[in-house]
Amino acid sequence: MKAIHNLFEKVKPNFTDGGKWEKFFPVYDAFETFAFVPGHSAQSGAHIRDGVDLKRTMVTVILAMTPALLFGMWNVGLQHYKALGVADQMEFLDLMIFGAWKVLPMVVVSYAVGLGIEFIFAIINKHSINEGYLVSGMLIPLVMPVDIPLWMVAVSTVFAVVIGKEVFGGTGMNILNPALTARAFAFFAYPSWMSGDKVWVNTGGEAVVDGYSGATILGNLATTGQAGTAYADWGIAEMIIGTIPGSIGETSKIAILLGAMILLITGVASWRIMFFSAVGALTMGLIFNAFAEYAISPEQQAFMAVPYWQHLIIGSWAFATVFMATDPVSGAQTEKGKIWYGFFIGFFGIMIRVFNPAYPEGMMLAILLMNVFAPLIDHYVVEGNINRRTKRLKLANA
Amino acid sequence: MSKDIRIKRGLDIRLKGSAEKVLSQAPDTGVYAVQPTDFIGITPKLLVKEGDQVCAGDPLFFSKDDERVRFSSPVSGEIAAVVRGAKRKLLAIHILADKEQKFTEFKRPDTGNRDGLIDLLLESGMWPFIRQRPYAVIANPSDAPKSIHISCFNTEPLAADVDFTLSGSEEDFQEGLEAMKTLTSGKVHLNVDSSAPVNSLFEKAEGVQVNRFKGPHPAGNVGVQIHHVEPLNKGEVVWYAYPQDVVAIGRLLRTGKADFSKVVALAGHSLQQGKYFKTLPGTPIKSILDGHELSGDHRVISGTVLTGNKTDMDGYLGFYHSEITIIPEGEQPEFFGWLIPDPKKFSNSRTLPSWLQPKKEYALDTNMHGEERAFVVTGEYEKVFPFDIYPVQLLKSILVEDIEKMEQLGIYEVAEEDFALCEVVCTSKLPVQSMVRKGLDMVREELS
Numbered sequence: 001m002k003a004i005h006n007l008f009e010k011v012k013p014n015f016t017d018g019g020k021w022e023k024f025f026p027v028y029d030a031f032e033t034f035a036f037v038p039g040h041s042a043q044s045g046a047h048i049r050d051g052v053d054l055k056r057t058m059v060t061v062i063l064a065m066t067p068a069l070l071f072g073m074w075n076v077g078l079q080h081y082k083a084l085g086v087a088d089q090m091e092f093l094d095l096m097i098f099g100a101w102k103v104l105p106m107v108v109v110s111y112a113v114g115l116g117i118e119f120i121f122a123i124i125n126k127h128s129i130n131e132g133y134l135v136s137g138m139l140i141p142l143v144m145p146v147d148i149p150l151w152m153v154a155v156s157t158v159f160a161v162v163i164g165k166e167v168f169g170g171t172g173m174n175i176l177n178p179a180l181t182a183r184a185f186a187f188f189a190y191p192s193w194m195s196g197d198k199v200w201v202n203t204g205g206e207a208v209v210d211g212y213s214g215a216t217i218l219g220n221l222a223t224t225g226q227a228g229t230a231y232a233d234w235g236i237a238e239m240i241i242g243t244i245p246g247s248i249g250e251t252s253k254i255a256i257l258l259g260a261m262i263l264l265i266t267g268v269a270s271w272r273i274m275f276f277s278a279v280g281a282l283t284m285g286l287i288f289n290a291f292a293e294y295a296i297s298p299e300q301q302a303f304m305a306v307p308y309w310q311h312l313i314i315g316s317w318a319f320a321t322v323f324m325a326t327d328p329v330s331g332a333q334t335e336k337g338k339i340w341y342g343f344f345i346g347f348f349g350i351m352i353r354v355f356n357p358a359y360p361e362g363m364m365l366a367i368l369l370m371n372v373f374a375p376l377i378d379h380y381v382v383e384g385n386i387n388r389r390t391k392r393l394k395l396a397n398a
Numbered sequence: 399m400s401k402d403i404r405i406k407r408g409l410d411i412r413l414k415g416s417a418e419k420v421l422s423q424a425p426d427t428g429v430y431a432v433q434p435t436d437f438i439g440i441t442p443k444l445l446v447k448e449g450d451q452v453c454a455g456d457p458l459f460f461s462k463d464d465e466r467v468r469f470s471s472p473v474s475g476e477i478a479a480v481v482r483g484a485k486r487k488l489l490a491i492h493i494l495a496d497k498e499q500k501f502t503e504f505k506r507p508d509t510g511n512r513d514g515l516i517d518l519l520l521e522s523g524m525w526p527f528i529r530q531r532p533y534a535v536i537a538n539p540s541d542a543p544k545s546i547h548i549s550c551f552n553t554e555p556l557a558a559d560v561d562f563t564l565s566g567s568e569e570d571f572q573e574g575l576e577a578m579k580t581l582t583s584g585k586v587h588l589n590v591d592s593s594a595p596v597n598s599l600f601e602k603a604e605g606v607q608v609n610r611f612k613g614p615h616p617a618g619n620v621g622v623q624i625h626h627v628e629p630l631n632k633g634e635v636v637w638y639a640y641p642q643d644v645v646a647i648g649r650l651l652r653t654g655k656a657d658f659s660k661v662v663a664l665a666g667h668s669l670q671q672g673k674y675f676k677t678l679p680g681t682p683i684k685s686i687l688d689g690h691e692l693s694g695d696h697r698v699i700s701g702t703v704l705t706g707n708k709t710d711m712d713g714y715l716g717f718y719h720s721e722i723t724i725i726p727e728g729e730q731p732e733f734f735g736w737l738i739p740d741p742k743k744f745s746n747s748r749t750l751p752s753w754l755q756p757k758k759e760y761a762l763d764t765n766m767h768g769e770e771r772a773f774v775v776t777g778e779y780e781k782v783f784p785f786d787i788y789p790v791q792l793l794k795s796i797l798v799e800d801i802e803k804m805e806q807l808g809i810y811e812v813a814e815e816d817f818a819l820c821e822v823v824c825t826s827k828l829p830v831q832s833m834v835r836k837g838l839d840m841v842r843e844e845l846s
Contacts, residue, residue, distance in 0.1 A: 001733045033769060037735030041728050041764035045814075045831035047703045048411070048555075048725070050823045051743030051750045053768020055736035057775060057825055060749050130771060172772030172826075266748045270777060333776040334788060382791050386806040393631040 008032050026122035030129040058131045060268045064259035065138050065323060069107075071255040072248035073099030076146045079201040079245055082232075085209035102202055103248055106141035109150050113157040114140070121166045132171030132178075132329070133161070139179035139323060142249025143316070143364075144186065145199040152190055156182040176371045177330040183364055195219075200245035216246050218315040218353065218361060225302025227314070239313040250319040253312075260322045269326035272335065273342035277321040278312060280346025285311045288354055303354050311350050320363035321346065330371040336384075337377040345370050402592065403626045405613025407784040409746055409819050412759045413555045413703065415667030415725075417674055419562050424662075424677035424686050430473050431481075431490045431680045431714040432458055436707075437469070437526060438835070439535045439842065442488045450477045455502040455522050455656030458491050466539055470523025472658040472678040474500040490714070493680075501655040515580050519647065522656040526717065527643035528581070531624060531636050533838050534813035543637040545584035545628065548575075550600050550641055551591035551611075553618035554702040554818075558663035558720040560641050561597045562674065567645040568599050574648030579605055582637065589623040615704075616784065621816045625785050630811050642720060662686070662715060666703075666724035667761045668696045679717045683709065686722060695727040697764045704818040705831070728765025735767065743767065746782065746823040771826040779830075782819035785811060789820055793830065796837035801844050804837055813838065 008031075014021050015028040032038075034055075042049055077095030080102075081087040114137045115129075122129045140157055164181035165174040187194045197215035213220075213231045217239065220227055228234040238244050242252025250256075263269035285308025295301035311317060325331060325345045332341035345366050352362025359365060434442035441462035446452060452475065457468040471493050479492040504522050507514025516539050519525040530537040537543070551560050564571055578586045585607050590596045592610035600608060609627050611617045620638045630636055639647075642660045649657050658678050664686055665672035675686050683698060699706035701719040715722060732738075744752045744760045752758070779789040787808040795803035814831040821830035 004733070005731065036731035036733055037768060038766075039729040039731040040766045040769070041697070042766055043708070044829050046818050046821045047697055047699055047706065047708070047723075047764050048413075048744075048762040048822060049764075049766050049768075049827065050747065050825075051740065051745040051752070051767045052747045052823075052825050053736055053827065054771045054774060054825055055768065056749050057747075059737060128769065132774070170772070172774045268747070268749065268775075328776040329774055331776075333790065335777055335780060338777075378791075382788055382807070385786065385788055385808075388786070389631075389806065389808055392629060393633075396631045396634070 004035060008035065023123055026127065026129050027119050030119070030122070033128075054131045055134075057268055058134045060262065060266050061135045061323070062138055064262035064268075065135075065142065065249065067255035067258040068142060068249040068252060068319065068323075069103070069138070071242055071252040072142060073103045075099065075242060075244075075251055076102050076202065076248060078243060079146075079214075080203065083201050083203045083208045083212050083214065084206055102146050103141060105150055106144060106148075106153050106248075107138065109153050110140040110157050111137040113154045114161050117158065117161045117166065118170075121170065125170075127170070130171035132165070136160070136165075136178040136182075139249075140182045142323075143179060143183045143247050143319070145194065145247055147199040147202050148186065148190075148193060152186055152193065155189075156186040159185040172329055174329055175375075176368055177324055177327045180324055180364055180368055180371075184368060187364070200247075214245050216315070217244060221303045221306065221314070223299065225299040227306075236310070236313070239310070247316060247319075249323075250316040253318050256318045256322050260318075263322065263326065269322070270328070270331075270338050270342075272338040273326050273331060273345075274321055276339050276342030277317075277325055277346035277349075280343040280348075281311050281317055281321075281350045282308055282346070283343075284347045284350035284354075285309065288350070300354070311353070315353065316361055316363050317346070317349060320349070320367055324363075324367050325370075330374065332374040332377050332381075334378050334381040337374070337381045340377050341370055341374055344373070400607055401609045401627055403609060403611050403623075405611060405617040405622065405626070405784045407781055408553075408614035408616055409782045409823070410553065410614040411555045411703075411744060411762075411822070412757070413667065413725075414759045414761045415665050415669060415672055416556055417558070417663040417665040417672035419559065420673045421562075421661065422673060422675050424675040424681060425688070428682050428685050429478055429492045429494050430471075430475075430678065430682065431492050432469060432471060433490045433680070433714065433716065434459060434469070434488050435490075436717040437461075437536060439533070439839065440467075442469070444480065444488060444491075446477050446480075446491070448477050448480055451475070452477065452493065453500045453502045454658075455504065457523060458493075459488070461536075464538065466520045467525055467536060468520060468523050469526060470656055470658075472656075472680050501657070504650065504654050504656065506651055506654060509576070510580055512580050515577055518650070522650055524643075524647055524650055524656060524658075527639050527647060528637050529639065531621060531630055531638065531813065532810035533842050534621070534815070535842070537635075537637045541635045541637075543582050543584065543635045545587060545636055546578050546582045547587045547589060547620050547624050547627070547636060547638045548578070548641060548644060549589045549618055549620040549623055549638070550597070551589075551594075551618045552702075552720075553591075553615035554704050555615070556663070556665040556672075556721065556723055557618075557702050558661065558674070563642055563661035563663075563720060564597070564599065564645065567642075567649075570645045570648035570652060571599060571641065572603070572648065573651050574644035574646070575603055575606065577647050577651060578639070578644060587623070587627060589620070589627070591618070613784070616782075616816055616819060619816055621811065621813050622784055625811050629786075632805060632810055634810075640718070640720070660720060662719070663721045664690075664724075665721060666699075668692055668724040668726055677715065679715055679719070681715045683713050683715065683722055684711055686715075687711070692724070695729065696724050697727050699723040699725070703762075704822065705815045726761075726763040728763030730765070732765070732767075747778065747825070766827055768825075768827050770828060773826055773828070775825040778823050778825060779820040782823055783817070785816070787811065789817065792837075793828075793833055796833050796840070799840060801841055804841055809837055809841055 076099035160182035201214035288304040292304035349363040349366035442459040461467040473495040475495040478494040700716040
């Protein structure tokens with residue numbers, strides 16, 4: 001510990017004013033403050049400070065995502081060997097190793113590209129490097145299908161960090177959730193890769209079992225109105241445990257629930273957003289159930305008739321609600337606003353999912369939509385407060 | 399028409415090192431200092447020069463904006479030094495105290511003579527005790543305040559116990575309270591803590607409204623109390639004073655002497671045992687600390703850990719402060735400090751284990767535990783900010799210097815002390831109190 005500190009002190013002069021790498025000070029600073037929370041004391045205002053900082057907040061979110069990541073790796077292996085028809089002969093470790101071999105490169109690419117851009121912008125703008133990307137960098141691989149080429153991950157990340165975040169001024173200033181921006185970019189730029197049934201399961205180009213289908217449950221529902229196919233009849237248990245095809249992190253509702261517990265117990269994420277997203281989704285589900293008979297096609301009727309509560313365990317509702325909707329920067333910032341923000345995410349997410357088969361995953365679009373509307377929601381909440389004050393003033397002067 | 403008010407949002411930070419309720423007399427020899435920087439928004443104009451002799455109660459300087467507002471020497475003696483900083487800014491006037499204290503005699507006005515009372519307070523240098531919301535600055539003697547609020551308890555960590563500081567001064571307090579009633583045609587509010595037995599001094603008081611408050615800090619802040627009793631509108635003015643200041647005013651009326659002495663708590667876990675001292679504002683901290691051993695690097699604070707001023711061993715007690723708090727400096731880098739769940743750290747968030755032990759007393763130092771960042775986390779200020787005001791939105795309107803928005807969002811109802819907890823719990827380590835002060839100054843300048 002002392003030795004590491006001495007090492008930092010030894011190389012520091014190279015990065016400070018006049019040093020040969022002075023331009024790279026933000027990079028040095030990022031590494032030093034990563035290893036050591038600086039010994040700065042409060043110089044103005046309150047003399048004691050809370051033990052929490054942005055790094056701790058962010059690392060709590062990463063911790064919450066870990067179960068989904070680990071399960072996602074295992075499931076990638078499971079789906080792969082299942083498609084090849086040899087899943088029964090494989091050990092737990094085989095599945096994990098295959099999954100890690102597929103997933104970890106995506107994590108590495110996401111972090112390397114994203115942090116690289118953050119470092120460049122920090123050097124150009126001469127500000128310290130923010131921790132925001134630590135979470136985005138983990139979210140991006142988790143919302144991608146496993147078979148996406150690494151260069152697409154890289155390009156999506158570049159788009160998300162530059163257009164989604166840095167052009168607005170970096171962490172804390174962005175309007176859209178960066179990880180979802182990456183997902184949306186990949187989805188619209190490479191639609192043939194990001195939809196359909198080829199990309200969710202890695203088959204490695206090998207021979208697959210008869211009747212194999214790599215489609216997700218949402219994909220099936222949109223095309224046939226049935227959750228399962230002849231290849232695999234997905235039931236409630238599979239949806240909850242997560243042994244189904246899908247984006248890497250979204251499949252296991254149990255892993256996501258674990259993450260949600262961590263976020264809620266530590267108070268890092270807003271329970272309001274999560275709870276009201278569920279209320280919104282269930283409301284929309286109930287509406288669909290009630291009006292299923294008016295559907296325009298038998299497939300849509302079957303989709304609309306899916307029991308309302310199942311929408312919470314199908315697709316990415318759970319993952320998006322727990323990890324994406326609760327992003328404090330792009331979400332509503334007032335406590336009242338969070339209620340409406342959460343509600344409409346759930347509501348529109350299910351609506352888009354069912355009504356628009358071209359975009360089977362409605363949650364992504366619903367959150368991006370509500371990201372844009374969050375400032376408007378906050379505006380009306382704050383306006384209400386202002387009106388109360390104006391009214392009080394009028395009453396006092398009357 | 400007393401009110402019972404329950405404050406729900408807030409935070410009591412339990413710190414080690416509270417002062418034992420034992421009163422000592424501080425040695426009153428040495429050099430005292432009056433620091434114009436204690437008075438927010440004042441441009442001082444000096445009235446004395448080095449070598450002058452002054453009595454206790456004689457003016458040292460006045461406010462450039464209002465010549466009636468004068469600031470007096472708390473002791474008699476010789477002006478030892480006039481300390482100036484950059485751009486000749488007046489920082490302090492040092493007075494070498496006489497062995498025998500001499501007081502200027504003031505004449506008491508008739509009971510109920512408001513103008514006479516104001517003149518007396520202005521002349522004696524006791525006027526600065528009367529402050530006003532909005533802006534939390536010295537009151538304008540020409541204003542007619544809607545009411546006067548006196549917060550009879552302090553909920554800040556390691557704050558001086560108000561009941562203890564008043565014991566023995568009951569008559570002076572009552573006399574001072576009469577003066578407060580003379581100063582306003584509205585009500586005088588005594589805001590008391592209903593979670594503890596209420597001092598009979600406050601309950602017996604006649605012709606005042608006693609409001610009973612219950613809840614965590616900042617329930618003891620006068621700004622919170624005004625907000626919950628009668629929220630301040632644009633154009634309205636409410637005056638306020640601390641209980642010990644009311645005592646000093648009562649003493650002036652009873653004796654005709656400007657005796658500024660007050661009871662001050664010496665606290666903080668850097669000390670083996672804190673206790674209370676009877677002393678004067680501007681007293682050298684060293685004289686109080688005599689006999690206390692300190693090793694290592696410590697932060698000497700005039701005031702409390704939340705709102706006090708940073709000073710050092712050679713510093714002086716501030717005019718409005720009733721505490722001297724000493725805690726260790728925290729200038730050690732923490733190896734992976736953001737990762738390790740250190741049980742010695744305090745956090746209002748539940749990302750550290752401190753929430754599992756709500757009753758634990760902490761020995762906190764001055765470390766920031768992180769670096770400044772943009773606003774990211776939402777909802778954390780609101781948990782410790784018991785106002786019907788959106789704190790982050792108000793701060794953002796201050797950052798963009800939008801005065802109209804500040805007014806709409808309620809800047810008249812707050813002062814920096816009300817935001818002290820927001821600053822403590824801030825994940826992004828933003829200098830919230832100085833931001834609020836900047837906003838208040840901006841609005842005050844605009845409207846003057």
